[in-house]
Amino acid sequence: MDSRALSRPDGPPGGGTTDDRPGKQVLSGADIARVIDRIAHQILEKTRGGANTVLLGIPSRGVPLARRLAERISAFEGFAMPHGSLDVTLYRDDLRRGGTRPLGPTDVPDGGVDDRRVVLVDDVLYSGRTVRAALNALYDLGRPSQVQLAVLVDRGHRELPIRADYVGKNLPTSTTESVAVHLSEVDGVDAVILTGGAS
Numbered sequence: 001m002d003s004r005a006l007s008r009p010d011g012p013p014g015g016g017t018t019d020d021r022p023g024k025q026v027l028s029g030a031d032i033a034r035v036i037d038r039i040a041h042q043i044l045e046k047t048r049g050g051a052n053t054v055l056l057g058i059p060s061r062g063v064p065l066a067r068r069l070a071e072r073i074s075a076f077e078g079f080a081m082p083h084g085s086l087d088v089t090l091y092r093d094d095l096r097r098g099g100t101r102p103l104g105p106t107d108v109p110d111g112g113v114d115d116r117r118v119v120l121v122d123d124v125l126y127s128g129r130t131v132r133a134a135l136n137a138l139y140d141l142g143r144p145s146q147v148q149l150a151v152l153v154d155r156g157h158r159e160l161p162i163r164a165d166y167v168g169k170n171l172p173t174s175t176t177e178s179v180a181v182h183l184s185e186v187d188g189v190d191a192v193i194l195t196g197g198a199s
């Protein structure tokens, strides 16, 4: 994510942030909670009640999102939804372009990924390069029966033939804008902020 703007979770809906920094709040904390509930229901519908399914979040913010989805699915259906994390750092296509990135956690639930449906979870879908890296990382762990993708925000501008199965919010953006997802587990607040664009 891009962290150039911050806002408290329940700022003015649809516009303005609750502090002085630039950016437009496109999802409040309450909006994010509703979106997670919706995606949790959609996952249940498209996975025959979550059968043989594992949620794997892509660090950083995909991990708490996967955990929240699993918690909501467990609350709705009364079973423990397996969830974990999948680091993609070593599979990124920009590794040789310099800069260092800390490794994130890979934590696969008991039973692994072989012959199971894996739902990858991330906060933002943009070029699709992170998801490409996640697919390579995943297939080094095993052979899932199916892979699906859930994202909180799809901002367009794909550079690879990748699409999400579950989208919290489709957000048309320009390439000069940035989408910053803030989650309480990482950032202390829940909000999605759009920054940048033509000045």
Ligand SMILES: O=P(O)(O)OC[C@H]1O[C@H](OP(=O)(O)OP(=O)(O)O)[C@H](O)[C@@H]1O
Pocket: 001, 002, 058, 059, 060, 061, 062, 122, 123, 124, 125, 126, 127, 128, 129, 130, 131
């Ligand atoms: O579709 P893409 O063009 O790959 O962009 C989307 C990715 O960019 C952000 O991650 P980032 O690499 O900024 O790391 P972070 O999750 O640690 O913030 C975001 O969390 C997605 O994973």
Ligand SMILES: O=c1cc[nH]c(=O)[nH]1
Pocket: 001, 002, 124, 126, 155, 177, 178, 179, 180, 181
């Ligand atoms: O705007 C963007 C683009 C990629 N990743 C993000 O988190 N935000």
